Amino acid sequence: MDFEVLVCFVVWASHAAYAWYSVWKASYAYLPRLLDYGATPGWSILSERPKDSTNFEWFIWKEHVTHYLFALILHAGTLPAVMLCLPGRLAKPVLISLWLCLNCLAYGSYPVIVAIGYACILYTTVLLFKTAKSLWVVAVLLFLALNTRLFTPMAHVQYYLFCVFVTYKLLQFVSYLLFTLSKTEKGSVLDDVTHLLFYCLYLPYSTVLFVTYEQFRSQWLARRPLGQRNLPKVLWLATRILFWTFFCDFVLHFCFMNAMVQDYEFLRYVSVDVLCSVVYTAGQFFHSKYVCIFGLFKVFAHVDGMEPPDLPVCISRVALYSRIWRHFDRGLYTFLNTHIFHPLSEAIKYPDLRRVCAGAACFLFVWLFHGQSYSFAVWSFLNFVETMFEYVGCRIDRRLSVVCRLRKLFGIACSRRILAVLQLPCIVVSVFSIAFFLGGADTGFVLIRRILIDEHFQLRPVFFYLISLGYCFVQSTMEVERLRPFAC
Known part of the structure; x- marks a missing residue:
């Protein structure tokens, strides 16, 4: 079995390397098209060689990272000074005032003002109706309002930054207000507003590096003193993030x-082969991009003595989408699990119906959170289908002890081969979902028509080749997980 796993790893690694080579080679021929499609002058050290600037999220991140960095440095410098010089009751309102200014500096004053208005609407809803259902109804309407004419007249860059800030604020508002609804002892309005602002304006967790209110509260109360913080670890993390930021841009x-x-x-x-290579390398870049974006805020959260979520897992070491959801955007996963999946599961009596309905609600919210486009709807639906494949497999195994019986009948090695084959439908669905997510609906359908079925609805020969490659990929990920299991 060890030799087979080694062969699978070599096959998968060589194809991954070839994908990058293929894209690099194709990029030379694509350059004239890029100049019309979306190129900007590159680094001066590279003689301003044209650079691909079509990844809008990365382009905006590079343009605004200095604003984030400056605000985070001010945050890291003022927080210990305020905590040291002022008593606890006075420190919190001072920090809220400082963090309000720093959020305006990092993201702009208009998103902050709109977010405060949203907070007032949601808090008023909770005061009037005192139910989670009413909170969710209003929150969903506020999410939908972001794509209306009320906000879309803004310039594209400003609109994107606005949506990023406000959507994460909505997550925080919902998380805090659901926490207050679950408490038996209710606080005063002043206490609620103070706690809400303190949670939502804390700069390292203000947007992409999301944590629920309960996580933030426990982390803040257990913050490590300055002398007990692992500064070499923080410096090493900062060095890694700096390297990957420059490498991605290079x-x-x-x-x-x-x-x-x-x-x-x-x-x-x-x-x-170029088509498949493009989808694979675009997915790899997507992961690296979010390592850089999440990583910057994670560094400064560590500087404050907090325990931020881990960085996104590499998509090349995970075969099942349930694992990717759990270990990529851990903050969003925690929100979905804590505030949507578990409450709905507890409200539904039948186990199978519970899982299907709660899962569907989670992915409906994922679509809502990401902007309600058609391509994101297909992506969310395919994610839901893939996780349902996994759930059905788990249910069958629990009832019939399939894995144990396979190991008794065929041994560990052969049973592992069977499990790898059974995971292939999940791989197929996940590949197409990535294409819809990264390239849009047109790209997704082009991929389906070119590698899955032809115009006569017959499977294409290349599909069977990719299935065999998928088997090697699954075997490689199973071995990586055996050697380095995921942390719970």
Whole structure:
């Protein structure tokens, strides 16, 4: 079995390396198209070689990272000074005032003002109706309002920054207000507002590095004193984030997968190996991008003595989407699990119906959170389908002890092969869902037509080749998980 796993790993690793080589080679031919599609001058040290700037999220991040960094440095400098010089009751309102200014500095005053208005609406709803249902109804309406004409006239960059800030604020408002509704002892309005602002304005957790209110509260109360903080670990993390930030930007001078994955006309006619390579490398870049974005805020949370969520797991070491959801955006997963999945599960009597309905509600909210586009709807639906595949498999195993019986009948090695084959439908669904997420609906359908079925609805030969490659991938991820299990 060890030799088979080694062969699978070599096959998968060589294909991953070839994917990057293929995209690098195709990028030279794609350069004239990129100049019309979305190129900006690159680094001066590279003679301003054209750079792929079509990944809007990365482009905005690079443009605004200095604002975030400056605000975070001010935050890290003022927090210990305020905590040291002022008594507890006075420190909190002073910190809230400082953090309000720093959020305006980092994200702009308009998103902060709108978010405060949203907070007032939600808090008033809770005061009037005192139910979680009413809170959720109003919160969903506020999410939907972000895509109305009320806000869309803004410039594209400002609108994106506005949506990022306000959507994460809505998560925080809902998390805090659900916590207050669950308490038996109710506090005063002043206490509620103070706790809410203190939680929502804490800068390292203000947007992408999300934690629920209960997590924030426990972390703040258990903050490590300055002398007990692992500064070498923080410096090493900061060095890693700095390296990956420069490396990601460097790669965009030579590999144009972000432009290609959105250019469905190009993907219709390019060779199949380049098509698959583009989708794979775009997914890899997506992971690296979020390591950089999450990592910056994680560094400063550690500086404050907090325990922020881990960085996103590499998508090349995970085969099942339930694991990706649990270990990629851990904050969003915790929100879904704590505030949607478990409450709905407790309200539904039948176990199977409970899982289906709660899971569907979670992915409906994921679609709502990400902007309610058609491509995100397909992506969310495919994610739901894939997790249902996993759930059905787990239920069958629990009832019939399939894994134990396979091991008794065929041994560990053969049973592992069977389990790898059984995971292949999940891999197929996840690959297509990634294409819809990264490239849009047109890219997703191009991928389906070119590697899954032809115009006569017959399976294409390349699909069977990719299935065998998927088997090698699953075997590799199973071995990686055996050697380095996921932390709970």
